[in-house]
Amino acid sequence: YFGVKTRVPGLLDPGRHIQLLGPLMTLELRISNLAGVELCALSVASDWQGRQLKEAIAGKTQIPLSKQKLMYGTTLIRNTDVLSQILGGGDAEKELLLIRQTVDFDFWLDEISRDYRRLRKAPEELRGDPQVVMEAITQNPQAIKFAADSVKADRDCALKALQADWTLYTSIALELWDDREIALLFVPKCPRLFSKLSPQLKQDGELVKEVLSKNNGWTICEMGPEMLADRELVLMAARNAGEPSYNRLGRSWLSYINRQLLTDKEVVVAGAKVGYCTIAELPEVFKEDKEVLRAVLEGNPSEIVNATLELPRDWALAMLRKDGMALKLLPQFCNDRECVEAAVRQTCFAISFASIELRADKELARSAIQDFVDNFSRHSLRPEMLSSTDTLPFLSTLSKEIRSDKELMLKVVQRDGRQLCVVEPALLKDPEVVYAAVSRHPMALRYVAERESEDHGYAKSKSSGKARNSKGDSSSSSKASLLEDVQLLFNAISRDRNAWVFCPKHLREKVKDMLLEKEKKAKK
Numbered sequence: 001y002f003g004v005k006t007r008v009p010g011l012l013d014p015g016r017h018i019q020l021l022g023p024l025m026t027l028e029l030r031i032s033n034l035a036g037v038e039l040c041a042l043s044v045a046s047d048w049q050g051r052q053l054k055e056a057i058a059g060k061t062q063i064p065l066s067k068q069k070l071m072y073g074t075t076l077i078r079n080t081d082v083l084s085q086i087l088g089g090g091d092a093e094k095e096l097l098l099i100r101q102t103v104d105f106d107f108w109l110d111e112i113s114r115d116y117r118r119l120r121k122a123p124e125e126l127r128g129d130p131q132v133v134m135e136a137i138t139q140n141p142q143a144i145k146f147a148a149d150s151v152k153a154d155r156d157c158a159l160k161a162l163q164a165d166w167t168l169y170t171s172i173a174l175e176l177w178d179d180r181e182i183a184l185l186f187v188p189k190c191p192r193l194f195s196k197l198s199p200q201l202k203q204d205g206e207l208v209k210e211v212l213s214k215n216n217g218w219t220i221c222e223m224g225p226e227m228l229a230d231r232e233l234v235l236m237a238a239r240n241a242g243e244p245s246y247n248r249l250g251r252s253w254l255s256y257i258n259r260q261l262l263t264d265k266e267v268v269v270a271g272a273k274v275g276y277c278t279i280a281e282l283p284e285v286f287k288e289d290k291e292v293l294r295a296v297l298e299g300n301p302s303e304i305v306n307a308t309l310e311l312p313r314d315w316a317l318a319m320l321r322k323d324g325m326a327l328k329l330l331p332q333f334c335n336d337r338e339c340v341e342a343a344v345r346q347t348c349f350a351i352s353f354a355s356i357e358l359r360a361d362k363e364l365a366r367s368a369i370q371d372f373v374d375n376f377s378r379h380s381l382r383p384e385m386l387s388s389t390d391t392l393p394f395l396s397t398l399s400k401e402i403r404s405d406k407e408l409m410l411k412v413v414q415r416d417g418r419q420l421c422v423v424e425p426a427l428l429k430d431p432e433v434v435y436a437a438v439s440r441h442p443m444a445l446r447y448v449a450e451r452e453s454e455d456h457g458y459a460k461s462k463s464s465g466k467a468r469n470s471k472g473d474s475s476s477s478s479k480a481s482l483l484e485d486v487q488l489l490f491n492a493i494s495r496d497r498n499a500w501v502f503c504p505k506h507l508r509e510k511v512k513d514m515l516l517e518k519e520k521k522a523k524k
Helices: 052-059 083-087 105-114 116-121 130-139 139-145 153-162 166-171 174-178 180-186 191-196 205-212 217-222 231-239 260-263 265-273 291-299 303-306 313-322 322-329 337-347 348-353 363-374 406-415 417-422 425-429 431-440 442-455 486-495 497-502 505-523
Strands: 005-007 018-019 026-032 038-045 068-072 075-077 094-100
Touching: 018 130, 026 052, 026 083, 038 265, 052 068, 075 083, 075 442, 105 116, 105 130, 105 348, 116 130, 130 139, 130 153, 139 153, 139 166, 139 291, 153 166, 153 180, 166 180, 180 205, 180 337, 191 217, 205 217, 205 231, 217 231, 231 265, 260 265, 260 406, 260 431, 265 291, 291 303, 291 313, 303 322, 313 322, 313 337, 322 337, 322 348, 337 348, 348 363, 348 417, 363 406, 417 431, 417 442, 425 431, 425 442, 431 442, 431 486, 442 486, 442 497, 486 505
Parallel strands: 026 094
Antiparallel strands: 005 018, 026 038, 068 075, 068 094
């Protein structure tokens, strides 16, 4: 038995071994119930497993093995646990707690150990057992969602779940939100919850600094007078601005801080640089201060309409680097290449406000289009992208030469097929460009149809209501119509059935057959 790898008898996993570091010991155990009444006393070998111990207890107490829950302090003794590893050595008598269960405890514990989601279907007795829920949380923190309300209020279970996934704050009891250690786990990551904390926690310096350091500057508005008068905290809030809270947009950040700090130039400049104030809200002492005014314009470029001074070029550059759309308010710089470049780098939409000469500049156009392609997901949230019209202003304002450039327009339609509407007519006959647009937006075929209709002279006269023949009919018909391209029609219709309107009648059967063939292959 000295230093020999020995198979533990009765072990469920026959491949599992333990290393015994000394001779087998005898453990003296006293088993009691929740009332403190001794149920039995046992002398057992230290290499016994939990299952063997439970069988011995069942023989003494007549409590079925499957209904026994054995605890050593706060440690749950499971069937496969080796007693020497749980109880340790020593000659002292060990006291164990036996809790009689009304359900098959071992079965459910094994089920939950294999799949935490089984906790959802477990009996209420087990879902309300902190040890069982802790076992499931160890496997996956989402398990706390299936716990009973009493366990959701258990501090240890809540801490373990939040340490693994802070977003589970909605699954713990509200009374735990006032626990400082727990609040530190999720409030800095979700600053809007700061307002839900108790007044005592809102005055906790460490928690406040942790929240403000995570770009949650506006959260200081939820804090008490003492915090709003603390210069260090106010400066930290200004330097870690973040986005204003939805219910704070109608009120200036400066209106929250202590009045004595309003005359502190460093505080005002720090707040102004991140857009926390307007020129009208500045204290009188700073309304003519150029350093403060520059900070206001950098943080809030739209304030240029309220500025009375002549704007220096370096100020304009700083504004445009922060908000390219400010070029709309700075027409005096619309022909300044460096200023326009700075604006376009910040947002592609700024090129709409450049001069005619710069809108024809291929390098600037390439830069704007590259920004549009690289940051499409961000630009797609702009009002221009969410409007019912397909045409984007910044593309439609580019020169004809740019909109005739296949390389540039191909990049655009590969990202947003709707922008086929802004390309020059020659590109509407280019299969590569049209295929790319239709693969992103099947209804882009509309622009091909409209152009071919105009080219073939099918537009009706407003005066007579009759079709008139175009002079260019013979030349335009020399090229095959893209609306006769069966593969193109199939690609569009397979993605959007509304595209059937563009399919000529004599090709519909052929396209239908191709769609049926595709469906058959998909079923296989």
